[in-house]
Amino acid sequence: MSFSVVIDHVSYTWPDGTRVLDGLDAAFPAGRTGLIGANGSGKSTLLKIIAGELRPRSGSVSVAGQVGHLPQNLPLRGELTVSDLLGISATRAALHAIEAGDVREEHFTAVGDDWDVEERAVAQLSTLGLGHVGLDRTVATLSGGETVMVGLAAQFLHRPDVLLLDEPTNNLDLDARQRLHAAVSAWPGVLVVVSHDRHLLDLVDQVAELRDGAVRVYGGNLTDYERMLAAEQEAAERMVRVAEADLRKQRRELVEARVKLARRERYADKMYARKREPKIIMQARKREAQVSAGKHRIMHEEKLEQARERLNEAAQAVRDDTGIRISLPETAVPAGRVVLSFDTASRTEGSVGRLEVRGPERIALLGPNGSGKTTLLEAIMAAGAQVPVGYLPQRLDILDGRLSVVDNVRAHAPGASVNEVRARLARFLFRGARAEQPVGTLSGGERFRAALAALLSADPPPQLLLLDEPTNNLDLKSVEQLSQALAAYQGALIVASHDLPFLRGLGITRWLQQDRDSGLTES
The missing domain is CATH 3.40.50.300 (P-loop containing nucleotide triphosphate hydrolases)
Structure with a gap:
C-alpha cells in the first residue's frame, strides 16, 4: 500500500x-x-x-x-x-x-x-x-x-x-x-x-x-470501528476473568504447597529425632527435603508472579475512560420558580416576545447559521436574570491562556482555597501537574472542561447556564461525558446547538427556533 x-x-x-x-x-x-x-x-x-x-x-x-x-x-x-x-x-x-x-x-x-x-x-x-x-x-x-x-x-x-x-x-x-x-x-x-x-x-x-x-x-468507518472495538473489549474483559481465575488458582496452590511442605518438614524432623536410620543418612535426606521444598516453593511463587503479570497485561487491554462528574446541589432551582424573564424585542407575528424560564427547565435553542442565536444568548447574559447566570461562549474566551488551569478557576472562585479548587478540578479530569498546565496549551476539549469547571466553581454558582455550541472541539467520549454531567446539573439550561443527539440526551423540555426573518418561535 x-x-x-x-x-x-x-x-x-x-x-x-x-x-x-x-x-x-x-x-x-x-x-x-x-x-x-x-x-x-x-x-x-x-x-x-x-x-x-x-x-x-x-x-x-x-x-x-x-x-x-x-x-x-x-x-x-x-x-x-x-x-x-x-x-x-x-x-x-x-x-x-x-x-x-x-x-x-x-x-x-x-x-x-x-x-x-x-x-x-x-x-x-x-x-x-x-x-x-x-x-x-x-x-x-x-x-x-x-x-x-x-x-x-x-x-x-x-x-x-x-x-x-x-x-x-x-x-x-x-x-x-x-x-x-x-x-x-x-x-x-x-x-x-x-x-x-x-x-x-x-x-x-x-x-x-x-x-x-x-x-x-x-x-x-466509525460504525465498523466501534463494532471491532466492542469485540476487542469483550475479548479483553474475558481474558481478565481468565487471568483472575488463574491468579486465584496459583494462590490456592501456593498455600496448599506450603502446607504440604510444612508437613514434610515436621515428619522429617520427627524421624530425625527418633534416629531410626544412621545420622549421616538422616542429615542427607533432610538437606534433600529442604532443597526440594525450596525448589517447589520457588516454582509456585514464580507461577503466582506470572499469573499476576498476565492479569496486569489483560487489565491494560481493557479501556478505562473516566468521565467528568458534576455534583453541585447549590445550583438546584425549585420547580416553578422564575429564573429568567427576558424581552426578545421581537415584533414579528407569532414570535416569542418575552422569554420566560421557570425552575430547572432545559431549553434547546435551534436555528441556521447567522440567525442570531449567539446574539440572543449574549443579550440575555448582558441583561441578567433573577438567579446567578453562567455563560459559556463558543470560543471559550472566559479563560486567560497565560494562566494555569488552577489560577483560572481561582479567578472565578476567589474565596476557594487551592486544595478546594484542585478537588473540583479533579472532577473535570485535571489532576496533579495537569491542573498546573497553562490554558493556552490545552486542546479544544480540555479547554472546554477547564471553562466549565471555572463556570461552575463561580461564587455564587450559576443556577442558569447558557451554553453556545458546547460540543464543539469535543471528542466522542467527551460529548457523552458532557451529556451525563449536564444531566446531573440541577439548575436551568439554555443550550444553542446543532447536535440533535446530544440535545435529546439532555432531556430537553422546550424547543425554541431562532430564524433571521421570523425571530424566536416555539417549535
Whole structure:
C-alpha cells in the first residue's frame, strides 16, 4: 500500500515542557481517514505538524503533494474579508487593475491562469450554501458557522493534494453539515478529518485512533470501528476473568504447597529425632527435603508472579475512560420558580416576545447559521436574570491562556482555597501537574472542561447556564461525558446547538427556533 502521509518517529513538546507526542509513527493512505482520540491526545497538534505549521522536536513528516489545513479555530481578525479568507484578494486586485486599464506585468503575474477566480469562488460559496455572502463582506459580520464554511470553501477552491480538517462541523447548522458531508463524500484526494460528527465519520474509508502515544488504523468507518472495538473489549474483559481465575488458582496452590511442605518438614524432623536410620543418612535426606521444598516453593511463587503479570497485561487491554462528574446541589432551582424573564424585542407575528424560564427547565435553542442565536444568548447574559447566570461562549474566551488551569478557576472562585479548587478540578479530569498546565496549551476539549469547571466553581454558582455550541472541539467520549454531567446539573439550561443527539440526551423540555426573518418561535 502506498501512503500519502508518513510520520516517522515524531516528537513534539510545548514551550513550557509539556510533552504532546513522543516518537510517534503513523501513515495515512489515499482516501478518507477519520482521526479520533481523547481530547489532549495530540490530534490537532499532529495535523499542524503535517501541515508544516509546527516543527517537531525530532522525527520527520513526508507528504505527497500540497497540503491544505482547516484548524479548529480560524485565527481571524474582524476586518478581514471573505476574499481574504479565500486567499484570492491579491489575484482579484490584479484582475480589477487590469480591467481598469493598468497593464503592468506584475498584475498579469499575480493573475496567472486564474482569470475566472471570482466566478469559481462565488460558485464554491454557493455550493456550500453561502450564495448570500459577498466576497467583500467582513468576517466581523459573519456567524461562527458561516466563518467555518468560508474556511472550507477556501480549501475546496484551492484543491490541495492532502486536505486536513480539524472539527469542520463546529458551529454548522444542519443544512451546512449536509453540504459538508456531500463535499467530503465527493473529495477526490487524500483527506484526514478530526471530528465528533458521527455522520461525517461514517463517510470515511478508515479510522485512525491516536491513543497512549500511538496510532492504530482500523479499516472501515466509525460504525465498523466501534463494532471491532466492542469485540476487542469483550475479548479483553474475558481474558481478565481468565487471568483472575488463574491468579486465584496459583494462590490456592501456593498455600496448599506450603502446607504440604510444612508437613514434610515436621515428619522429617520427627524421624530425625527418633534416629531410626544412621545420622549421616538422616542429615542427607533432610538437606534433600529442604532443597526440594525450596525448589517447589520457588516454582509456585514464580507461577503466582506470572499469573499476576498476565492479569496486569489483560487489565491494560481493557479501556478505562473516566468521565467528568458534576455534583453541585447549590445550583438546584425549585420547580416553578422564575429564573429568567427576558424581552426578545421581537415584533414579528407569532414570535416569542418575552422569554420566560421557570425552575430547572432545559431549553434547546435551534436555528441556521447567522440567525442570531449567539446574539440572543449574549443579550440575555448582558441583561441578567433573577438567579446567578453562567455563560459559556463558543470560543471559550472566559479563560486567560497565560494562566494555569488552577489560577483560572481561582479567578472565578476567589474565596476557594487551592486544595478546594484542585478537588473540583479533579472532577473535570485535571489532576496533579495537569491542573498546573497553562490554558493556552490545552486542546479544544480540555479547554472546554477547564471553562466549565471555572463556570461552575463561580461564587455564587450559576443556577442558569447558557451554553453556545458546547460540543464543539469535543471528542466522542467527551460529548457523552458532557451529556451525563449536564444531566446531573440541577439548575436551568439554555443550550444553542446543532447536535440533535446530544440535545435529546439532555432531556430537553422546550424547543425554541431562532430564524433571521421570523425571530424566536416555539417549535
